[in-house]
Amino acid sequence: MKSKLMTLAAVATVAAGAAAAGTLDDVKAAGKLKCGVSQGLPGFSNPDDSGAWTGLDVDYCRALAAVVLGDSEAIEFVSLSAKDRFTALSSGEIDVLSRNTTWTATRDNDLGISFVGVSYYDGQGMMVPAGLGVNSATELDGATICTNTGTTTELNVTDFFKQHGMSFELVALENSDEVVAAYGSGRCDVFTTDRSGLAAERLKLADPEAHVVLPETISKEPLGPSVRSGDEQWFKVARWTLNALIEAEEYGITAANAEEMMGSANPAVQRILGAGDNDYGAAMGLTKDWAVRAIKATGNYGEIYERNVGPDTPLKLGRGVNEQWTNGGLMYAPPIR
16 A cells, blocks of 8 residues: 555656646647547547548647647647556656546545546446347346456445456456457457447457447546646636536537637637637737637537537437537536636
8 A cells, every 4th residue: 555655646746747748838839739548449539541541639739729829730649558557647758638538526635636527428338249138237147357457447346246256367458459359359358438338349249239238327437638737728728618518509600600609799618719808818828819720620529529429420329418418418517608
């Protein structure tokens, strides 16, 4: 226990030192944003055949780069394993971590990082071969389970099996493609991760239709971007970029109509877009059109969702709890005012 606490303290100390330099100024001076992403998760952060990164998490970084640098392409994407992601952020290797990462108390308090919000509400699920004949996770006593090391999934599956009086064997691998390969080869009976991750990783299997996701959701997994603690200005820039994308959807502001909406009679829209005398960027060290830059670069949250993971994409994920609060979901941004 002492060793673990010393390690966490060391990470936090490194993070505090890195943050003190002023990340916003550093990003502007470098002319690029260093964004930590996954090792390849379709729909969230995944390189295409030409090496260009796409996905919901990627689009957040593009919006942030547009806000800070006026260029959504001024980004260096750094591919990180679940095990290495927090060290990369704390050490200053990256400026922001936008990589299917769950917001937890331990991570928020002990690692010297701060989550800026939730970009996707998720929960852990389990996938099995259809031929296994299993209809519920409660039928998995004695199963061999594959997952990524360094994640909350290891802890959640242990809790679930203990709660139901079942035993299991865990196979934890660092590289996400190694986990998919192990499961696909039959080394494991079960593949467990966030349900969105299962939808994405299932696409990598030889026959995706031969695998089913069981009905149980065994945990809460609020996923979102994070930054180093101790740099309040950068934290607010990162947080309000996400809030602006969410609030833009609520008010119908899109990539296509953002300029036109500058003339809206709705005071809330005027505040978001910095119309007239409204300037909510100055206090963060940004231009008054900071939110316009983000929205024009990627579209609002709904556009980002539908383009990357929605029903018309290979992942086919409905909005569910990721709908706007006005439509019965959990997406609710504090007001820009």
